Amino acid sequence: xxAHDGETLFLVRQPREPVNDPALLELPAGxxxxxxxxxxxxxxxxxxxxxxxxxxxxxxxxxxxxxxGFADEECxxxxxxxxxxxxxEAIEDERIEIVEVPLSDLDHVIQECRxxxxxxxxxxxxxxxxxx
Amino acid sequence: xxAHDGETLFLVRQPREPVNDPALLELPAGxxxxxxxxxxxxxxxxxxxxxxxxxxxxxxxxxxxxxxGFADEECxxxxxxxxxxxxxEAIEDERIEIVEVPLSDLDHVIQECRxxxxxxxxxxxxxxxxxx
Numbered sequence: 461x462x463a464h465d466g467e468t469l470f471l472v473r474q475p476r477e478p479v480n481d482p483a484l485l486e487l488p489a490g491x492x493x494x495x496x497x498x499x500x501x502x503x504x505x506x507x508x509x510x511x512x513x514x515x516x517x518x519x520x521x522x523x524x525x526x527x528x529g530f531a532d533e534e535c536x537x538x539x540x541x542x543x544x545x546x547x548x549e550a551i552e553d554e555r556i557e558i559v560e561v562p563l564s565d566l567d568h569v570i571q572e573c574r575x576x577x578x579x580x581x582x583x584x585x586x587x588x589x590x591x592x
Numbered sequence: 593x594x595a596h597d598g599e600t601l602f603l604v605r606q607p608r609e610p611v612n613d614p615a616l617l618e619l620p621a622g623x624x625x626x627x628x629x630x631x632x633x634x635x636x637x638x639x640x641x642x643x644x645x646x647x648x649x650x651x652x653x654x655x656x657x658x659x660x661g662f663a664d665e666e667c668x669x670x671x672x673x674x675x676x677x678x679x680x681e682a683i684e685d686e687r688i689e690i691v692e693v694p695l696s697d698l699d700h701v702i703q704e705c706r707x708x709x710x711x712x713x714x715x716x717x718x719x720x721x722x723x724x
Contacts, residue, residue: 476657476660476661478659478660478661478662478663478664479657479660479664479666480664481657481660484657484660486660522703522705522711523706524705524706524707524708524711525608525610525611525613525616525706525707525708526658526659526708527610527658527659527663527665527708528608528610528611528613528616528618528706528707529608529610530610530663530665531610531659531662531663532610532611532612533659533662534611535708567720570719571654573654573656574655574660575656575657575660576656576657576658576659576667576708576709576712577708579654579656579712579715580708580711580712580715583711583712583715583716583718583719584715586715586719586720587702587715587718587719588718
């Protein structure tokens, strides 16, 4: 999800062996791998586990296929705002590092971004939510 | 690549079995599968083969990984403008259909789009190239 509090954007860095990157910058995200959990519930769980935040406002931005030529992976992007502290037991990979970025640096982050879902989410914010 | 002539955006539809879509809307694109061919040469070849156009102006927009959690696929996005007719022998899949969209419909196309590289390219156009 794209999570921000009006001033700060919350991203993560984590190692991504398939592309040989030790610290790829990405949106907080997770797989729909818990039984009966829908995409929004997954996003809420991951925001708490990875960033230690909850959000009072959730808005669906878009859904898309990451690599429709050879994979069926689908990605759902939400905007999470009106954040509050909400920690959760992180059963996640401990190699995830939280990265706080000023929203004023959004264009720079987009220029440097190398992950498809993150580009879609941040470009959507840049294109359609100028009052961020 | 994002290819437009100032009024019309040139996209394609093609069947994508992995996601069970008989006509997924995408940017014209191709794999770097010809020996010694770089990403820009691939884009030029695909624009001619899929759309029947050449472009006098090419601009690199970005590169990114489509699914860095499990695949090493990298995607390079170019902007192709100042178009002219230039057909090429299409050794491509004949199931590709050209879709011409007015640039004034860009926001609607983005809302409907389900392909990651296409969303990145069109959102980049929407966010950073307002004088399109």
